[in-house]
Amino acid sequence: MLTRDTFQEELKNAIRSGDDVRKRTLRMLLTSIKIAEVERREPLDETELLTLIQKEAKTRREAIEEAKRADRQDLITSAEDELTVLQNYLPQPLKPEELEDLAHQAIEEVEASGPESMGKVMKVLMPRVQGRTDGKTVSTLVQQLLSNR
Structure with missing residues (x-):
């Protein structure tokens, strides 16, 4: 089950292992979660967390498209790496x-x-x-x- 605590533990593990991409992505995700919780004035449930992760993944896909149009390989790579981390927390896509x-x-x-x-x-x-x-x-x-x- 996904909770804010799950992501905080994952962040600790990423910091310990020195995984910069995972660390950066999880910090961004935790910030988004905190903003959403402050707006709602209550913790997010699992469905809302999944929706938030999907939104962040969609943002990364759009960033990849924009970077391709601008021919910015560095931004493409960065956004693809972040998208990969986010997809680890989403359910398997439907066939x-x-x-x-x-x-x-x-x-x-x-x-x-x-x-x-x-x-x-x-x-x-x-x-x-x-x-x-x-x-x-x-x-x-x-x-x-x-x-x-």
Whole structure:
């Protein structure tokens, strides 16, 4: 189970082992957690922590794209290293077949008849795939499946 204490212990281990990338990434993550907890005025639960880690991972992916456009290999390497550390704390991504099966189940569950039912399907499906795939991929798949109905 992920908690703030888990990340603090991981940070201590990274400091002891001299792993600078892991240390830097965990410090950044702990700062984000602290900011979120101050805003909410209560500790984050595991789901909220996963959402926060996903947000940070998405930021790293965007940074990689920007660095590629600017042809900055140093920034690309740094962001990729940080992304690798963050991905260690995220659940294993869904395979396309698994995602499609879950999407079909959600469509059947809400008895979707066409593209106008997309919101209902997404409302059922997103909690099931939380942290294992991004919303854009899910949305595209659901659109394709519903347009075929």
